[in-house]
Amino acid sequence: MRPLEDLLVVDFSQFLSGPLASLRLADLGARVIKIEKPGSGDICRSLYVSDLILNGESSIFHAINRNKESFAADFKQPQDLNHIKKLIEKADVVIHNFRPGVMERVGLSFEEVKTLNPQVVYGEISGYGEHPAWKSKPGQDLLVQSLTALPWLSGNQDDGPVAMGLSIVDMLAGTHLAQGILAALYRKAIHNTGAKVEVSMLASSLDFQFETITTYFNDGNVLPVRSKNNNAHAYLGAPYGIYQTADGHLALAMGSIPVLATLLKCDALLAFTENKFSLRDQIKTVLADHLKTQSTSHWLAILEPADIWCAKVLDYKSLFSEEGFQVLDFVQEVTMGDGFSYKTTRCPIKIDGEHLVSSKGSPKLGEHNALILKEISDGKN
Amino acid sequence: MRPLEDLLVVDFSQFLSGPLASLRLADLGARVIKIEKPGSGDICRSLYVSDLILNGESSIFHAINRNKESFAADFKQPQDLNHIKKLIEKADVVIHNFRPGVMERVGLSFEEVKTLNPQVVYGEISGYGEHPAWKSKPGQDLLVQSLTALPWLSGNQDDGPVAMGLSIVDMLAGTHLAQGILAALYRKAIHNTGAKVEVSMLASSLDFQFETITTYFNDGNVLPVRSKNNNAHAYLGAPYGIYQTADGHLALAMGSIPVLATLLKCDALLAFTENKFSLRDQIKTVLADHLKTQSTSHWLAILEPADIWCAKVLDYKSLFSEEGFQVLDFVQEVTMGDGFSYKTTRCPIKIDGEHLVSSKGSPKLGEHNALILKEISDGKN
Numbered sequence: 001m002r003p004l005e006d007l008l009v010v011d012f013s014q015f016l017s018g019p020l021a022s023l024r025l026a027d028l029g030a031r032v033i034k035i036e037k038p039g040s041g042d043i044c045r046s047l048y049v050s051d052l053i054l055n056g057e058s059s060i061f062h063a064i065n066r067n068k069e070s071f072a073a074d075f076k077q078p079q080d081l082n083h084i085k086k087l088i089e090k091a092d093v094v095i096h097n098f099r100p101g102v103m104e105r106v107g108l109s110f111e112e113v114k115t116l117n118p119q120v121v122y123g124e125i126s127g128y129g130e131h132p133a134w135k136s137k138p139g140q141d142l143l144v145q146s147l148t149a150l151p152w153l154s155g156n157q158d159d160g161p162v163a164m165g166l167s168i169v170d171m172l173a174g175t176h177l178a179q180g181i182l183a184a185l186y187r188k189a190i191h192n193t194g195a196k197v198e199v200s201m202l203a204s205s206l207d208f209q210f211e212t213i214t215t216y217f218n219d220g221n222v223l224p225v226r227s228k229n230n231n232a233h234a235y236l237g238a239p240y241g242i243y244q245t246a247d248g249h250l251a252l253a254m255g256s257i258p259v260l261a262t263l264l265k266c267d268a269l270l271a272f273t274e275n276k277f278s279l280r281d282q283i284k285t286v287l288a289d290h291l292k293t294q295s296t297s298h299w300l301a302i303l304e305p306a307d308i309w310c311a312k313v314l315d316y317k318s319l320f321s322e323e324g325f326q327v328l329d330f331v332q333e334v335t336m337g338d339g340f341s342y343k344t345t346r347c348p349i350k351i352d353g354e355h356l357v358s359s360k361g362s363p364k365l366g367e368h369n370a371l372i373l374k375e376i377s378d379g380k381n
Numbered sequence: 382m383r384p385l386e387d388l389l390v391v392d393f394s395q396f397l398s399g400p401l402a403s404l405r406l407a408d409l410g411a412r413v414i415k416i417e418k419p420g421s422g423d424i425c426r427s428l429y430v431s432d433l434i435l436n437g438e439s440s441i442f443h444a445i446n447r448n449k450e451s452f453a454a455d456f457k458q459p460q461d462l463n464h465i466k467k468l469i470e471k472a473d474v475v476i477h478n479f480r481p482g483v484m485e486r487v488g489l490s491f492e493e494v495k496t497l498n499p500q501v502v503y504g505e506i507s508g509y510g511e512h513p514a515w516k517s518k519p520g521q522d523l524l525v526q527s528l529t530a531l532p533w534l535s536g537n538q539d540d541g542p543v544a545m546g547l548s549i550v551d552m553l554a555g556t557h558l559a560q561g562i563l564a565a566l567y568r569k570a571i572h573n574t575g576a577k578v579e580v581s582m583l584a585s586s587l588d589f590q591f592e593t594i595t596t597y598f599n600d601g602n603v604l605p606v607r608s609k610n611n612n613a614h615a616y617l618g619a620p621y622g623i624y625q626t627a628d629g630h631l632a633l634a635m636g637s638i639p640v641l642a643t644l645l646k647c648d649a650l651l652a653f654t655e656n657k658f659s660l661r662d663q664i665k666t667v668l669a670d671h672l673k674t675q676s677t678s679h680w681l682a683i684l685e686p687a688d689i690w691c692a693k694v695l696d697y698k699s700l701f702s703e704e705g706f707q708v709l710d711f712v713q714e715v716t717m718g719d720g721f722s723y724k725t726t727r728c729p730i731k732i733d734g735e736h737l738v739s740s741k742g743s744p745k746l747g748e749h750n751a752l753i754l755k756e757i758s759d760g761k762n
Binding site: 001003004024028029047051052054059060062063064128129130131132133134137138140141142143144145146147148149151152153154155159160161162163164165166167168171172173175176177178179180182183184185186187189190191195196197198199200202203204206207208209210211212213214215216217218219221223224226231232233234240241242244249251252253254277309310311312313314315316317318319320322323324325327328330331342343344345347348349350351352353 | 382384385405409410428432433435440441443444445510511512513514515518519521522523524525526527528529530532533534535536540541542543544545546547548549552553554556557558559560561563564565566567568570571572576577578579580581583584585587588589590591592593594595596597598599600602604605607612613614615621622623625630632633634635658690691692693694695696697698699700701703704705706708709711712723724725726728729730731732733734
C-alpha cells in the first residue's frame with residue numbers, strides 16, 4: 001500500500017516548482033487533480049523544450065504531470081468556482097504557486113479555504129517570500145539563481161557567472177514544499193489539524209548554498225573563489241575536478257596529492273608534498289597536463305584498485321547503454337488516456353523494496369471533467 | 382507545535398546526504414541523535430571546506446548538523462551496541478548511508494532492526510542502488526554527477542563537461558530520503574506500520590534530469606547540445622542565459638526576440654523575426670555584443686517596466702547587503718553546548734506563518750552521552 005493512498009490533492013500550480021511537489025505526492029500514492037484554465041491550461045503545456053511536441057504538448061509538461069488528472073475550470077465562472085470549492089472541501093492538500101494576491105482575489109486564500117475545509121494542508125510556493133523589493137518579481141529559475149549568487153560557484157575563475165544548466169531552484173522549491181506538506185500531513189494524522197506550508201524559491205536557493213553561505217559568514221565575508229582551471233567546487237582543494245584525458249574525461253574527488261603522484265607516475269606532482277588549499281591552481285594545472293597523456297580507461301585501471309575516488313564522465317548515450325542502467329529500470333513507459341505512450345523517468349524513492357511506478361501518463365486538458373463532475377454530483381467529492 | 386514534535390530519529394549517517402535528511406527532520410521538530418564512532422566521529426567533522434575550522438570542526442559539519450545531539454558509541458563494543466539497540470527500540474526513524482553490507486555486518490539491517498522495533502521507519506541512502514557494476518563504488522557527489530552525464534548540461538558547448546559547483550546530488554538524495562521518510566511516517570500514523578525507505582544518489586541525479594532525459598528518449602536519442610555562448614539550459618532557445626554588461630551581468634529568461642530588439646534598440650536583433658531554436662547561437666551572439674555596451678542598471682530600467690523576465694547577477698556581498706535580505710532573516714546565529722556561536726542558514730520551509738528556526742548549534746562528539754545513557758538507564762529511551 002502506497003503511503004499516501006486515498007489522499008486527494010487539489011493542485012492549482014503551473015510550470016515546474018508546484019507541479020514537481022504534486023508529482024512526488026502522486027508518486028507516493030495520492031490522487032492529484034490539476035485545476036487548469038479552460039483553453040490554454042497549465043502554461044507548461046506550451047513551454048516547448050527543444051521544440052519537442054509530444055501528442056500536442058511540450059515534453060516537459062509530460063515529464064512533470066504524469067500520473068495526474070486534469071479538471072478544466074475557470075475561477076471567474078460562478079459555476080466553475082463552485083465546483084472547485086466542492087473539490088476543496090474534500091481535499092487533504094491544496095497547492096498553488098500563483099503570484100502574491102491571485103488566490104486572495106478569487107477568494108481562495110488560506111483563510112478562505114480553511115472555512116471550507118478546516119483541516120486542509122495548504123501549500124504555497126512564491127518566488128521571493130517576504131522580500132520587500134522583490135516579491136512582485138517573476139519567480140523564474142534562472143532569475144532566482146542569478147539573484148542568489150549561485151552562478152559564481154560553477155565554471156572556472158575567469159568564466160564569469162555560469163548558470164547551473166537545469167531548473168535547480170524550481171526543483172528544490174518543489175521538493176521542499178513536498179517535505180513541508182508531508183510533515184503537515186503527519187501532524188494532521190495525529191492531531192487532526194490543518195496547516196499552511198510556505199516555501200519561496202529564494203529561500204530554497206539559499207538553503208541549497210547552506211555550506212558556502214555558512215563558510216562565507218564565518219570566514220570574514222570573503223567571496224568564494226573558483227579555481228582557475230578544473231573547478232568543481234569553490235571551497236574544495238585539488239584534485240577536486242573534472243579532467244580531460246586522451247580520449248574523454250575523468251572526475252577526481254578528494255584525494256592525497258603525494259599518493260596520486262606516485263600512482264600516476266607524475267614526477268612534477270611529487271613536488272607538492274603538502275596539499276595546501278592555496279596551491280590548488282598549480283596542482284590542478286600539473287595534473288591536467290599529465291592526465292591528457294593517456295586514456296580514461298588507462299587511468300581508471302590504476303586509480304580504482306587503489307581506492308582513489310574517481311569516475312569516468314559519461315554522456316546520455318554511454319550512460320543509457322550501460323548494462324547496469326537497464327537493471328535500474330529507471331525509464332518507464334507511461335500511457336495517456338488517448339493511448340499515446342511515451343518514455344519518462346520514475347520516482348527516485350523506493351518503499352518496502354518496491355519502486356513507486358505508475359503507468360499513467362499526463363492528462364489532456366480537461367480530460368477528467370466528466371468523471372469529476374459526476375463524483376461531485378454523486379457527493380463523492 | 383512543530384509537525385514532528387516528540388519524534389525520535391536515530392541517525393547513523395555521515396557526510397552530507399543522510400545528515401541533510403535528518404537536518405530537515407530536526408527542523409520540522411524531531412529529536413535527532415547522531416550515533417558517531419568514538420574518537421573521530423562523523424567523517425564530515427574533519428572534511429575541511431576552505432580550510433575553515435570553527436571550534437575544532439569543519440564549517441560544513443556545523444552547517445549540516447545544527448540542532449542535533451551526538452552519542453558516541455562503537456558498534457564493536459557489546460555494551461555500546463546494547464545502548465544503540467535500546468535507542469533503536471524507542472526510535473521512530475533510523476537513518477544510515479553506509480556502503481552496502483555494513484549495517485548487515487553489525488546486525489542492524491532493516492530485518493534485524495524490525496525485530497527490535499516492528500513499526501520503525503528505516504531510511505537508507507546508497508550511492509548506486511541496485512546498479513550491478515557500480516554498487517561498490519564510492520557514493521561521492523562529483524563522481525555521481527559525472528557518471529550520470531550531468532556535467533554536459535552546464536557551461537558552453539566547447540567547455541567540455543562542467544560540474545555543478547555544489548554537492549547537488551547529495552542534497553537531492555537527502556531531500557528525497559526525507560520525503561520518503563515523511564510519507565512513511567504519515568502511513569505509520571494512520572496504519573501503525575513501519576517501512577523501509579531507500580534512495581540512491583544515482584536515482585536522485587537521474588530524477589533531477591527528468592525533463593532532459595524525457596526529451597532525450599522521445600527525441601530520437603539526440604544528445605543535449607549546449608549553446609555556443611551564454612548557455613544556461615541545453616534545451617532552451619535564446620535569449621535564455623547570462624550576459625555581460627558594461628559593469629556586471631544580466632540574466633535573461635524566456636522572451637520574445639522582436640520585443641527585446643525594439644526595447645533594447647538593437648537593430649541587428651531585428652533581423653531575427655522568428656525565434657527559432659536553431660538560431661539561438663546567432664541570436665545570443667548579437668545580444669551579447671549589444672548588452673556589453675551599457676550598464677546593468679541601464680538595461681534593467683528598460684526591461685523591468687516592460688515585464689521582460691530579467692535580473693541582475695548578484696554575488697554574496699551584494700546579495701547579503703540588500704535591505705530585503707535582512708527582512709528574510711535567513712541567516713541565524715546558533716550556539717553550541719560550550720557557548721561557541723556561529724552564523725548559518727535556516728530551514729527554507731515556513732509552517733503556519735512561522736520560520737522553523739532553532740538556536741541550537743552542532744554537537745561536540747559525544748556531547749550527549751551522559752544525558753542519553755541516563756535516559757536509557759531510567760527507561761526513557
